[in-house]
Amino acid sequence: MNSDLYQRVEALLPRVERPVRYINSEWGARHASDGGHRTVLLYPDTYEVGQANQALAILYDRLNSIEGLAAERAYVPWVDMAAEMRAAGVPLFSLESCSAVADFDILGITLPYELTYTNILEALDLAGIPLDATGRAEEHPIVLGGGPCAYNPEPVARFFDVILIGEGEDAVVQIATAHRDAKRSGLSRSEFLDNLAGMPGVYVPTLYRPAPGGGVEPSGSAPPVVMKRVLTDIGVHRPPLCPVVPYMDVVHDRFAVEVLRGCTRGCRFCQAGMVYRPVRERSADDIVRDVMEGLRCTGYDEVSLTSLSTTDHSQLEEVLRRLTGRLEGSGITVSLPSLRVDAFSVSMARLVSGGRKSGLTFAPEAGTQRLRDVINKNVTEEDLIETVSRAFSAGWRRVKLYFMIGLPTETDEDILGIGGLVYRVQQAAREAVPASDRGSVRIGVSVSTFVPKAHTPFQWEGQIPTEEIVRRQEVLRSAMPRKGIDLSWHDAEVSFLEGVVARGGREVSAAIEDAWRAGARFDAWTERFGLAPWRQAFAEAGLDPAAIASRSYRRDERLPWAHISSGVSERYLWLERERALSGTTTVDCSFDGCTGCDACGTLSVDVLLGGEARGRR
Amino acid sequence: MAAGEFRLRVCHAKSGRARFLSHLEVMRALERSSRRAALPYAVTKGFNPHMKAAFGPALPVGTAGEREYFDIWLTQPVPAAEALERLRRSTPGELGIREVRYVHEREPSLTAASTMARYEVAVGGEGVTAEGIAEALVTVIGEGRLEVERKGKTKVFDLARSLPEEVRVGSTGPPVIVEVTTRMGQEGSLRPDALLEEALSRAAVDGAVVSVTRTDILIEEEGVVRRPL
Numbered sequence: 143m144n145s146d147l148y149q150r151v152e153a154l155l156p157r158v159e160r161p162v163r164y165i166n167s168e169w170g171a172r173h174a175s176d177g178g179h180r181t182v183l184l185y186p187d188t189y190e191v192g193q194a195n196q197a198l199a200i201l202y203d204r205l206n207s208i209e210g211l212a213a214e215r216a217y218v219p220w221v222d223m224a225a226e227m228r229a230a231g232v233p234l235f236s237l238e239s240c241s242a243v244a245d246f247d248i249l250g251i252t253l254p255y256e257l258t259y260t261n262i263l264e265a266l267d268l269a270g271i272p273l274d275a276t277g278r279a280e281e282h283p284i285v286l287g288g289g290p291c292a293y294n295p296e297p298v299a300r301f302f303d304v305i306l307i308g309e310g311e312d313a314v315v316q317i318a319t320a321h322r323d324a325k326r327s328g329l330s331r332s333e334f335l336d337n338l339a340g341m342p343g344v345y346v347p348t349l350y351r352p353a354p355g356g357g358v359e360p361s362g363s364a365p366p367v368v369m370k371r372v373l374t375d376i377g378v379h380r381p382p383l384c385p386v387v388p389y390m391d392v393v394h395d396r397f398a399v400e401v402l403r404g405c406t407r408g409c410r411f412c413q414a415g416m417v418y419r420p421v422r423e424r425s426a427d428d429i430v431r432d433v434m435e436g437l438r439c440t441g442y443d444e445v446s447l448t449s450l451s452t453t454d455h456s457q458l459e460e461v462l463r464r465l466t467g468r469l470e471g472s473g474i475t476v477s478l479p480s481l482r483v484d485a486f487s488v489s490m491a492r493l494v495s496g497g498r499k500s501g502l503t504f505a506p507e508a509g510t511q512r513l514r515d516v517i518n519k520n521v522t523e524e525d526l527i528e529t530v531s532r533a534f535s536a537g538w539r540r541v542k543l544y545f546m547i548g549l550p551t552e553t554d555e556d557i558l559g560i561g562g563l564v565y566r567v568q569q570a571a572r573e574a575v576p577a578s579d580r581g582s583v584r585i586g587v588s589v590s591t592f593v594p595k596a597h598t599p600f601q602w603e604g605q606i607p608t609e610e611i612v613r614r615q616e617v618l619r620s621a622m623p624r625k626g627i628d629l630s631w632h633d634a635e636v637s638f639l640e641g642v643v644a645r646g647g648r649e650v651s652a653a654i655e656d657a658w659r660a661g662a663r664f665d666a667w668t669e670r671f672g673l674a675p676w677r678q679a680f681a682e683a684g685l686d687p688a689a690i691a692s693r694s695y696r697r698d699e700r701l702p703w704a705h706i707s708s709g710v711s712e713r714y715l716w717l718e719r720e721r722a723l724s725g726t727t728t729v730d731c732s733f734d735g736c737t738g739c740d741a742c743g744t745l746s747v748d749v750l751l752g753g754e755a756r757g758r759r
Numbered sequence: 760m761a762a763g764e765f766r767l768r769v770c771h772a773k774s775g776r777a778r779f780l781s782h783l784e785v786m787r788a789l790e791r792s793s794r795r796a797a798l799p800y801a802v803t804k805g806f807n808p809h810m811k812a813a814f815g816p817a818l819p820v821g822t823a824g825e826r827e828y829f830d831i832w833l834t835q836p837v838p839a840a841e842a843l844e845r846l847r848r849s850t851p852g853e854l855g856i857r858e859v860r861y862v863h864e865r866e867p868s869l870t871a872a873s874t875m876a877r878y879e880v881a882v883g884g885e886g887v888t889a890e891g892i893a894e895a896l897v898t899v900i901g902e903g904r905l906e907v908e909r910k911g912k913t914k915v916f917d918l919a920r921s922l923p924e925e926v927r928v929g930s931t932g933p934p935v936i937v938e939v940t941t942r943m944g945q946e947g948s949l950r951p952d953a954l955l956e957e958a959l960s961r962a963a964v965d966g967a968v969v970s971v972t973r974t975d976i977l978i979e980e981e982g983v984v985r986r987p988l
Binding site: 156167391441 | 849853
């Protein structure tokens with residue numbers, strides 16, 4: 143514990159909002175003894191946004207469980223605290239030992255969302271670490287990135303020494319161990335990075351240069367394509383059973399067990415569904431054991447069974463029956479983060495909610511069957527109406543529906559279709575409840591704007607221009623039923639910026655840095671978001687952001703993320719794109735046979751359901 | 760109390776870094792401690808079943824407490840010494856559990872019964888002296904009333920009522936330690952730092968309240984003042 147630095151931090155706390163963000167000392171925080179190799183894991187947003195992040199909790203648990211390795215946590219101070227820290231000369235600090243972040247061996251930063259990128263620069267600057275990997279000296283920590291946005295690393299590649307592609311449980315331990323060994327044997331920073339570039343899943347951006355046809359290529363012996371890391375069985379590592387229990391009311395403030403990883407429903411817009419393949423389930427026995435042990439250790443009154451699609455777990459009903467039986471009378475509840483549009487989901491929701499019927503959430507995504515077929519969202523209007531009727535008959539009074547606008551091939555007819563579908567859902571809901579209760583029926587409709595993501599069948603498509611987003615939002619508003627609907631949509635400018643940063647290449651990093659210098663940070667916070675510093679930054683960098691976001695690629699062009707592979711072949715993604723444009727759907731390979739995405743073969747893994755492997759083609 | 764329930768009163772601290780917690784955060788942390796301690800807690804009936812517990816008067820963010828309280832209802836009696844030990848093991852040190860005892864169901868609720876609190880306020884700064892503070896306090900208290908502005912609202916305190924005991928000023932410092940007892944309840948609870956800040960501004964002294972600790976919560980019953988435990 144660096145009590146000198148903590149005293150300087152503490153002196154600032156009476157003057158800032160929510161000092162609880164900075165005090166550490168929560169239940170479950172690990173305090174490693176000195177002397178070993180130290181990693182600090184940073185979530186690039188405030189404490190309450192990042193504290194419950196499961197990926198970082200897993201890595202924290204893994205690193206602290208290994209002799210000679212230790213991990214602590216850090217978050218980005220809110221603007222008031224950052225100003226106080228700069229004025230007082232207090233550097234970015236870790237929570238557990240209150241050490242300067244710059245004094246760690248590795249600074250690990252997760253990449254959860256494009257609009258957190260300016261916060262990464264804010265953190266590096268507060269830590270006193272040069273923003274550019276090439277500007278760092280021997281004494282600086284190795285800056286390691288990873289997470290969902292690593293699948294198009296180029297916009298932030300310049301700021302990282304190493305970016306890990308794929309699952310980190312084993313890889314991060316190997317990287318930390320390799321770094322410890324390199325330091326012991328006196329290797330320089332660049333020797334260590336050269337060696338590390340041969341490790342599976344590791345991308346060392348400084349070893350790559352812009353390629354003539356677009357994208358990047360290795361300048362030396364680094365691999366031309368970095369293949370993602372993947373666990374063959376997520377059951378080999380138990381989830382963190384004694385994670386940090388925050389004092390603060392944080393986002394997702396509950397105990398969580400990841401019950402399955404991956405999703406093969408094959409929605410063509412969904413990056414997570416493509417890059418986290420294949421599906422690997424934890425067994426029912428393991429889930430029940432881990433939930434009970436984690437609740438004892440944390441004292442939480444809620445446990446969430448997390449995944450991309452928890453109702454897809456082949457043993458979910460058994461798991462829920464066993465858990466609700468054991469937790470009866472304890473006041474502890476089980477929650478499911480996402481529901482499929484079917485009767486099974488409603489019966490599962492009934493099983494977990496007990497007396498509570500707060501609200502159900504479904505994602506039909508598009509307003510017409512034609513467009514749902516294009517995106518391979520294999521849900522019919524009939525399914526949705528049936529599911530909603532069932533839920534409202536069972537006592538629910540609120541439902542939230544997620545849609546997207548700006549999907550490939552979308553016309554105004556599809557947008558008007560959203561209005562029609564919402565109207566019919568509302569009618570079905572009203573008919574399913576007693577007349578006296580009709581006033582309490584609420585339908586929430588949340589509409590986001592599609593951003594074509596890397597490593598999906600729509601990666602070649604450009605995003606629609608901002609003016610067109612605004613026009614389609616108008617069409618949508620005019621199509622909505624007048625009463626009983628809570629309509630919300632994403633700000634067109636936010637979606638536009640997401641598009642630029644998600645689809646850009648290495649050239650975008652200059653604009654990110656300029657935007658941060660112009661004052662952009664916490665761009666994901668509505669009250670902080672503004673396009674002005676970004677417009678200035680793009681102008682300074684000589685970039686046309688609209689051209690980046692709306693650019694379409696030909697099949698023979700090299701994509702900015704072509705040197706990164708999720709195991710799903712480009713051939714398959716293109717085939718899926720062609721099927722999309724012809725309105726042909728594709729089945730879920732976990733249940734209906736292999737669809738030939740090549741992930742299992744390339745990565746040497748299998749779909750794992752209830753502890754049993756399904757053969758691949 | 761439902762038949763077969765046992766009301767355990769717990770005294771705990773709010774010290775060190777934990778003084779930056781809000782009342783809600785302290786409540787949630789202690790409920791989690793109680794679940795970790797595997798106490799056989801009772802659960803409320805109704806739409807949203809939860810642990811049956813009741814907490815004492817709130818402390819503001821930044822204010823420490825030496826003897827804070829909550830009640831938790833158990834479905835089976837656990838020997839008090841064992842409950843104390845289990846709670847201690849499952850609670851962060853900054854919220855250290857000091858004492859537990861079963862209390863009768865007829866005992867009034869902590870929030871209703873607690874009408875007085877004792878505080879230690881530390882006042883620091885270049886020009887701060889014990890005499891200066893004492894003099895300024897005599898002036899402020901002598902006026903009989905204090906206007907306090909909080910969140911844009913002005914509240915007027917009758918100091919004869921709000922200060923049931925004499926304010927004592929320590930002889931050393933800075934920081935100078937001032938012991939203040941205030942009355943709390945529905946007619947308003949005077950924050951001791953408000954009183955000291957007013958005194959500092961009257962004395963035109965360059966000083967500030969550096970820490971506030973509630974040392975005791977007190978119950979007045981038929982002229983007798985006692986602790987909840």
